[in-house]
Amino acid sequence: MIMCENLEKRYGKKTVLTKVSFQIDEPKIIGLIGRNGVGKSTLLKILAGHVKVSSGKAEVVGKKPFQNLTVAANAIFIEDAITFPSVLTLKEILESAKSFYVNFATELAFELLRFAEISERNYHYQLSKGQKAVFNLVYGLASRCAITLLDEPMNGMDETIRDDMYRVILKDYIAYPRVMIISSHYLHEMEHLVEEILLLHKGTVELFAPVDEVQQLAVKLVGQKVHIEPYLANYNVLAKRENGPIYEVIVGANELPLPDNVRMQSLSASDMCKVLTGIKEGSIDDIYRKSESGAQYL
Numbered sequence: 001m002i003m004c005e006n007l008e009k010r011y012g013k014k015t016v017l018t019k020v021s022f023q024i025d026e027p028k029i030i031g032l033i034g035r036n037g038v039g040k041s042t043l044l045k046i047l048a049g050h051v052k053v054s055s056g057k058a059e060v061v062g063k064k065p066f067q068n069l070t071v072a073a074n075a076i077f078i079e080d081a082i083t084f085p086s087v088l089t090l091k092e093i094l095e096s097a098k099s100f101y102v103n104f105a106t107e108l109a110f111e112l113l114r115f116a117e118i119s120e121r122n123y124h125y126q127l128s129k130g131q132k133a134v135f136n137l138v139y140g141l142a143s144r145c146a147i148t149l150l151d152e153p154m155n156g157m158d159e160t161i162r163d164d165m166y167r168v169i170l171k172d173y174i175a176y177p178r179v180m181i182i183s184s185h186y187l188h189e190m191e192h193l194v195e196e197i198l199l200l201h202k203g204t205v206e207l208f209a210p211v212d213e214v215q216q217l218a219v220k221l222v223g224q225k226v227h228i229e230p231y232l233a234n235y236n237v238l239a240k241r242e243n244g245p246i247y248e249v250i251v252g253a254n255e256l257p258l259p260d261n262v263r264m265q266s267l268s269a270s271d272m273c274k275v276l277t278g279i280k281e282g283s284i285d286d287i288y289r290k291s292e293s294g295a296q297y298l
Contacts, residue, residue: 001025001147001179002047006056009042016042018203020056027177029169031211033187033273034200040183041079043200044149047181048077060147075147076101078140080133080155084124090135091120094142103144103176112138112168116161129156137165141172150182154189162186166193188270197269201277214269221249223262231259239275250275 007020017039024030032040045051046058049065049072058065065071084093090113097104113120116134118127127135133156140148154162170193173180181198184190197214199207207214218238221228225247236252250267258264267275 001027001061003059004043004057007043007046007053007058008055009039009046009051010054016203017046020200020203020205022198022205022208024179027173027179028195029173029180029182029193030196030198031187031190031194032181032183032198032200034206035277038200038277039203040200041151044077044079044151044181044183047147048075048149050077071147073101074145075149076140076143076145077149077151078136078153079151080136082136086123086125088123089120090118090122090124093124094120094139097139097143101143101145105142105144108172109138109142112142115164130158130161133157134161134165137168141168144172144176144178146178148178148180150180150184152183152185154184154186162189166190169193187273188268191269197273199273199276206276207273211269214272215267216253217272218250218267218275219253220265220267221251221258221262222265223247223259227259227261239278 002022002024004023005021007017008015009017020039020043032043034040042051046053047060047065049060049068052066060068060071061074063070065075088096091110094106094109094113097109098106110120113135116131116138118131118135122131124132124135133153137150137153140150140153154165157165166189169180169182182190182194187194187197191211194211196210197207198205221235224245225242228247228249232249232251234256235249235254237249238252239250241248
């Protein structure tokens, strides 16, 4: 359904994506994860056919996606910047949607708007940021496109409505399975929802694996530095952090026995992704300790 092979995207001299390769062959919900600026939105725009690749290959439903009518009919891309005709009310937008998406679930869309307490008489540009996010997500899900691409769909929503919208995503996926790729900084909220994680780092694919496999990649050792450090040569050390008397080291999962007086903690998929894309050693606390040690006060 989706295939990328050595995909690259450049804007002038700036390379945003480089040698991106992955394949999705069946309906599933995938979390597209990565730090700001790694190319998540660019990748989604390429898959939606809005942006042309610079080199390499991208195929969606067997077609090159850029300005392709087949892809346009089978894929929808929802982002913050999506706009609708300013002369149409939300009611008119939803009623006309079936002209573009033959599977559009019009009645479901109206029901979800009523649930979110958004009046169908409103105009899209009149909505608050959170209301726009809800409407955009409802529109994207109700389209029932075979390829549904959601770029930070929860931005602006409060915590309560986010919880409801995660349930909507899952229920609609169960009712109408398709490929859903959700770009989000809220992975800790979505771990129960996504089946696989596609992690971008420095413009390329750092990891593409099922959530449960990601959770088993590493563990955290917690204790005093004197108890942990002598054993680190035996481990694949991924990150270290010293917080007062507590020393935390994240290491690749293995069957080695634990040092004395050391606890082992499992990691969430969100934590694991932070480890793979974050600073390997030190923390904000270290910066402030250094700053305070050199501070002079009058």
